[in-house]
Amino acid sequence: MLLIPPPKLRSDILEAMAEEVFRYAAYPTDSQLDQAAEALITAHPCLREKGTRTGREGWKHYLKIKMANFRSKLRKIGHPEITVNSLKNKRKGQGKAASNIKKPRKAEVNFLPCLPKGETAESMEKERIALLTEVKKKSNEAVIKEKMQLTFSYRRQELVEDMPMISDLQSRWSALFTVNEINAEFMRITTVPLLTKFFGQLDRYTANLHKVFKSKGGASGQKISRIMAIADKRDDIHLKRDCVIKSLCVYLNEDITTLVKEFMDCNPVEAERGISETTLRIYAIRGEGAGAEENLQDVGVVIEGVMLLQRLKSISFAVVILFGLIYTLNLSYPQSLKFTFEFFQKVLMNLDGNKLSPKVQALKIKIFQ
Structure with missing residues (x-):
């Protein structure tokens, strides 16, 4: 039997789906939304829709709206990947919601992650300064790798939000410009070696x-x-x-x-x-x-x-x-x-x-x- 969910139940289903989709993509593409809707009716055939070609077009449409609402909630609590795209953070002349949206364009999994739990921008800056000292020491790769992993989210926020010059980056994050750390950073961003x-x-x-x-x-x-x-x-x-x-x-x-x-x-x-x-x-x-x-x-x-x-x-x-x-x-x-x-x-x-x-x-x- 097909189930016609009441508005409250449908909203709860979409809310849970939006949370799960956000774990993988803050700004899912049309095809990704379609895959999520397909997964829903495959797992629960009773939710298949009558009168549509694939039985999921309505779920896909509602999920797209729910994702936009979910991002609005996250923006209010200061989630970095969403906040960076808010109107108040736009540069002069970009006063439109769709202007210069900063989001994954090359299949990045960790495009703009949150700071580690219990850490602040001030504590991360101290770690960055300490990292500059560690780089000067010999045979110190293990410590450098640990601190680079810890400061990853802080570094990504600086790169995405401020878009600094390469010369400035080289002086601030000198440990980043080695073969091993480029390989490790790529792994952090995409989860692929x-x-x-x-x-x-x-x-x-x-x-x-x-x-x-x-x-x-x-x-x-x-x-x-x-x-x-x-x-x-x-x-x-x-x-x-x-x-x-x-x-x-x-x-x-x-x-x-x-x-x-x-x-x-x-x-x-x-x-x-x-x-x-x-x-x-x-x-x-x-x-x-x-x-x-x-x-x-x-x-x-x-x-x-x-x-x-x-x-x-x-x-x-x-x-x-x-x-x-x-x-x-x-x-x-x-x-x-x-x-x-x-x-x-x-x-x-x-x-x-x-x-x-x-x-x-x-x-x-x-x-x-």
């Missing part, structure tokens, strides 16, 4: 990607052939990964030089000037002579003209670190590389992988054929 997941998936799809690249014709196909020919010369996993990522950019009709800027070791002045003028990019300095493509002297990551990391293992390793920094620093993907980073996020890392652009969706289909 960065390095192991990215390289594991990239290696898994390399053979299929190689087949797809070979089918590419025209000037792009010729360029990809030249790039992949370098990988065939040596049995080096780092070199193969570098070539696959470069070929991916070319296949998606994006300029690899906007992601990786290469310099010759013979011209350090040009390299320094190029690095200082970079907004967001990886730099690679190569040696001279034959085999220069394999002779990497230095690889690093630059954001806003600040050299954040250097002496990295390879270009592909630097790409993964840059991807992690975009999450860590709450940055947007470069517009000129949006399809490449979408592939990284949604195909390799499987973060919000159900909604793809037509170009990336076509590539994913070819990989699995």
Whole structure:
């Protein structure tokens, strides 16, 4: 039998659902609301609606309204992820409720968490200052990791609400700009391991990607052939990964030089000037002579003209670190590389992988054929 719940019972059901949905997403998408409504009528078939195509359209509509009301309640008690989007916190010229909403856009699970229980902004600031002292000590990774975990929510609120310059962040959170901490911060934000997941998936799809690249014709196909020919010369996993990522950019009709800027070791002045003028990019300095493509002297990551990391293992390793920094620093993907980073996020890392652009969706289909 189908049950027609009275208004009070329906409201109680939706209230409980809203609390549970909020644990996963403060601003759920239309598809997520649809999944929640489907889960409800699957668990309780008596709540299926008559007169609708799927039997859940009404529940989805009511849940959307209940989520908005639930956020209003949380805003009044000062929940950070909701309060940051209130009208009183908007900047001048953004006096509309829907203007510049700060919410997860890259499948972040912990986008703007609350401070730990019993902690205040003042106590967190003391921990941050203490962390600056701990960074200067040798063999102190365990203490640094513990304090970085403790101050995570305080750091995220600063990043999301204040949007500081990278140079200021580097001085305030110097412990953040290491490979280990970027990997740990990405895990805190998404609950997914960065390095192991990215390289594991990239290696898994390399053979299929190689087949797809070979089918590419025209000037792009010729360029990809030249790039992949370098990988065939040596049995080096780092070199193969570098070539696959470069070929991916070319296949998606994006300029690899906007992601990786290469310099010759013979011209350090040009390299320094190029690095200082970079907004967001990886730099690679190569040696001279034959085999220069394999002779990497230095690889690093630059954001806003600040050299954040250097002496990295390879270009592909630097790409993964840059991807992690975009999450860590709450940055947007470069517009000129949006399809490449979408592939990284949604195909390799499987973060919000159900909604793809037509170009990336076509590539994913070819990989699995």
